[in-house]
Amino acid sequence: MKADPSSMSRRRFIGQSACSGLGLTGLLSTLGTLRLFNATLSAQGVPPEDDSKILICLFLFGGNDSNNTLVPRDLPSYTAYQNDRGILALGRDSLLPIANPGGDGREFGLHPAMAPLLPVYNAGDMAILCNVGTLVAPITKAEYLSGGAAIPPHLFSHNDQQVQWQTSVPDSPKKVGWGGRIADLLQGLNAGSDISMNVSIAGSNFFQVGDQVLQYHVTPQGSIGLNGTTWNWSPWQEMFPQNTQMLNRSYGHVFEQEYANIMKRGISNDALLKTQIAANPLPTGVGTFPNSQNSQGQLNRVASQLRMILRMIHARQGLKMKRQIFFAALGGFDTHDAQLDDHAALLLELSTAIADFHAHTVQLGIAEKVTLFTASDFNRTYNSNGKGSDHAWGGHHLIVGGAVNGGRLYGEMPILQIQGPDDTGTRGSWIPKVSTDEMSATLARWFGVSEGDLPLVLPNIGRFSRTDLGFMQL
Numbered sequence: 001m002k003a004d005p006s007s008m009s010r011r012r013f014i015g016q017s018a019c020s021g022l023g024l025t026g027l028l029s030t031l032g033t034l035r036l037f038n039a040t041l042s043a044q045g046v047p048p049e050d051d052s053k054i055l056i057c058l059f060l061f062g063g064n065d066s067n068n069t070l071v072p073r074d075l076p077s078y079t080a081y082q083n084d085r086g087i088l089a090l091g092r093d094s095l096l097p098i099a100n101p102g103g104d105g106r107e108f109g110l111h112p113a114m115a116p117l118l119p120v121y122n123a124g125d126m127a128i129l130c131n132v133g134t135l136v137a138p139i140t141k142a143e144y145l146s147g148g149a150a151i152p153p154h155l156f157s158h159n160d161q162q163v164q165w166q167t168s169v170p171d172s173p174k175k176v177g178w179g180g181r182i183a184d185l186l187q188g189l190n191a192g193s194d195i196s197m198n199v200s201i202a203g204s205n206f207f208q209v210g211d212q213v214l215q216y217h218v219t220p221q222g223s224i225g226l227n228g229t230t231w232n233w234s235p236w237q238e239m240f241p242q243n244t245q246m247l248n249r250s251y252g253h254v255f256e257q258e259y260a261n262i263m264k265r266g267i268s269n270d271a272l273l274k275t276q277i278a279a280n281p282l283p284t285g286v287g288t289f290p291n292s293q294n295s296q297g298q299l300n301r302v303a304s305q306l307r308m309i310l311r312m313i314h315a316r317q318g319l320k321m322k323r324q325i326f327f328a329a330l331g332g333f334d335t336h337d338a339q340l341d342d343h344a345a346l347l348l349e350l351s352t353a354i355a356d357f358h359a360h361t362v363q364l365g366i367a368e369k370v371t372l373f374t375a376s377d378f379n380r381t382y383n384s385n386g387k388g389s390d391h392a393w394g395g396h397h398l399i400v401g402g403a404v405n406g407g408r409l410y411g412e413m414p415i416l417q418i419q420g421p422d423d424t425g426t427r428g429s430w431i432p433k434v435s436t437d438e439m440s441a442t443l444a445r446w447f448g449v450s451e452g453d454l455p456l457v458l459p460n461i462g463r464f465s466r467t468d469l470g471f472m473q474l
Contacts, residue, residue, distance in 0.1 A: 052369050054313055055447050056326045057179065057207055058302070059166075060350070060376035062333030063158070065343055066395030067382055067428070069114070070128060070409075071095050072416060074107040084418050084428060088339060088384045098122075100409045108409070113347040116291055116355035117398070121407060125358060125367065126400045127471040130411035131422075132439050133378065133394035133432030134164040137463040141431055144424055156391040158334070161377045166207035168437050168458045178440050179325050180210030181457040186323055186448055187213055193320040194272055199312060201305040202329035215327075216269060218312075220304035222277065225270040276318040277311050286363050287311065289356040292349075302330050302353035310360055313370065323448065333376060339388035350374075358400055367402030371472070373443060374398045375436075382418055382428020393424065394432035397439070403446060403473045410434075410471045437461050438469055446472040 068088065072081050073095050082089045095109025096118050110118060120126040136150040143149035152170045154160035164170045168178045183197040190197055196216035198208035208215045218224065287310055292303035299307060305328040316324060330350060335342050354372060361367040379395030380388075394414065399406075414422035414430040422430045437458045444457050445468060454461050461467060468474065 050317075050369070052316055052322045052324070052366075053447050054316075054324045054326070054366075054370045055179070055182075055443060056306075056309060056328060056370070056372040057166075058350075058354070058372055058374050059162075059202070059205070059207075059327070059329045060333050060346075060374055061158075061162070061329055061331040062335070063377040063380055063391055064333045064346075064374075064395060065335060065339065065380040065389060066397075067380065067389075067416075068343060069111055069347065070130070070396050071109050071111070072106055073097060073109045074105075077106050077416065081416060084382050084416070086384050087387070088389060099407060101407070103409060104413070106413065108413075111344070111347050113344045114351045116348075116351040117400075120355055120358055120400060124407040125402055125404055126398060127404050127406040128396055128398060128409050129434060129439055129469065129471060130396050130409050130413045131394040131430055131432055132397055132411055132434040132436060133430075134161055134170065135432055135435040135437070135464075136170060136460070138435075138465075139431060141421060141424070144431060155393065156378065158377050158391075163206050165375050165377070165436055166205060167209075168440060168460060175206045175209060176211060177205070177207040177209045178444070178457050179207040179327070180213060180215075182444055182447060182449060183208070183213035183323075183325060184210045185453055185456060189322045189448070190320060195269055195319050195321065197321070197323055198325045198327070199309075200327040201308050202327055205327050205329075208325065208327055218273070218308060220308045222308065223270045223273040225267070225274075272319070273312075273315075276315040280315040280318055282311060282314055282360075283364075286360050289353065289360075291352040292356050300349045300353060302328065302349055303356060305329075306353055306357040310357065310364075313361075313366065314364065325447075335380065336385060336388040336390065339384075354398070354400055361402070368473075369402070371399065371401035371403055371443065371446065373400070373439075379430065382416065382423075382430075390427065392427065392429035394422075394430040394434075399443075399471050405471050405473055410469050434469065435464050438464050438466050441467040442469045442472055445474055 067085065068090055071090055072078050073092065078092050090111065094112040096112060096115060097107065097109045098118070098121055100108060117126060134152040136152055139149045139151065144151065152161070152164055163175060166177045167175055179198060187197055196214055198210065198213055199216045199218060200208055201218060201220060203217065204215065287307050289299050289303040289307060292300050309326045309328065313324065330346065332342065332346055357372070358367065361370045374397045376395065379392040381390045381392045412433040414433070417423065418428045419426055424431060437460050441454055441458055441461050444454065445451065449457055451467065454467055
């Protein structure tokens with residue numbers, strides 16, 4: 001059940017009542033009064049209002065085949081799909097029908113392996129953004145064929161398209177991500193926290209690179225410490241006092257000093273994170289990911305990452321974090337061969353993990369604070385190369401969370417026709433109708449970035465007409 005946007009907490013009611021009718025001259029004194037209100041309410045056992053928000057990028061490395069993620073079901077469209085996809089076509093009866101209020105009359109279904117996500121979509125907590133991709137600026141097929149408009153450099157290259165998805169700037173030698181820019185802008189909301197706003201469970205990435213904020217890397221099992229240390233690293237100090245002396249001394253060489261700073265920060269963050277996660281265990285039954293386990297009870301790759309994210313979200317107050325940005329990933333989507341079997345296995349792993357994760361956020365009462373979205377290098381060609389498909393362009397992506405205006409498709413589904421009006425050539429590579437910048441802007445605004453600050457996060461957003469695609473409750 002989505003929260004009523006008109007509902008008002010006791011704390012917010014007091015705050016708005018106190019501020020109503022005030023001019024600028026009374027505002028500062030009123031803010032001081034509100035702090036007293038908050039202190040009084042806390043003393044009375046009323047917890048501070050939790051205005052935290054968590055954004056999770058789940059990157060599908062290799063280029064997800066969106067054409068079999070979301071498939072046309074109405075008979076004329078499906079017949080054309082079956083003819084063009086050939087060996088890659090899914091059976092019509094196997095597709096999972098989804099509603100699409102306000103659509104163009106075509107009917108669509110999800111891949112059968114995505115059955116775990118169907119209830120999430122039907123409950124309105126999942127949306128699908130159609131035909132989104134990297135763009136320099138809006139472009140038509142005529143402009144693409146004539147070369148009359150700029151296109152992303154190295155358009156069908158894995159590495160280059162991953163970078164543009166994650167940075168939104170296709171041609172800059174400085175690889176700062178839009179998640180990193182958000183953290184630079186909003187890091188003050190995590191005042192007092194020693195843990196970075198940007199935490200990766202999947203290694204280094206460009207999405208979380210900031211000018212000021214650094215990525216903090218953890219594993220699905222937890223933070224990374226030094227061998228032979230404990231949470232407070234005291235044995236390391238006691239056994240090797242010279243190590244502590246080396247870290248605490250001042251160095252004249254900038255690289256030596258920075259190395260010492262990184263070591264101290266890493267040891268401190270490891271101790272802090274382990275302590276707070278231990279002090280804030282997940283409630284019984286939460287974090288089990290029951291549908292994402294194998295016969296030995298082991299979690300799949302995505303679920304193990306999302307479980308660590310869930311643990312860090314649950315410990316957010318102890319970590320003094322009101323904003324958290326996470327990066328998780330699943331590889332294997334470069335399906336040039338054996339695509340039907342490989343893609344089905346990947347989508348099942350993805351779907352069970354996301355569905356379990358979302359269910360746990362509902363159990364914790366934080367679903368409206370958590371938004372997960374998928375991203376990928378690009379889509380894949382509509383026709384087959386024999387056993388798989390090749391690199392293409394615009395594709396479809398999932399947005400999941402309690403604050404999502406879900407249960408429908410957003411963007412604009414392309415005309416699924418080889419050599420049709422949305423195809424770049426002869427393989428079925430769809431020209432995006434929605435830019436990654438517009439998708440990112442919608443997510444950034446929900447996360448707390450103001451309209452005026454969007455160009456700081458997404459330098460090219462001014463080339464596009466929309467900063468709100470409507471799939472989030474802002």
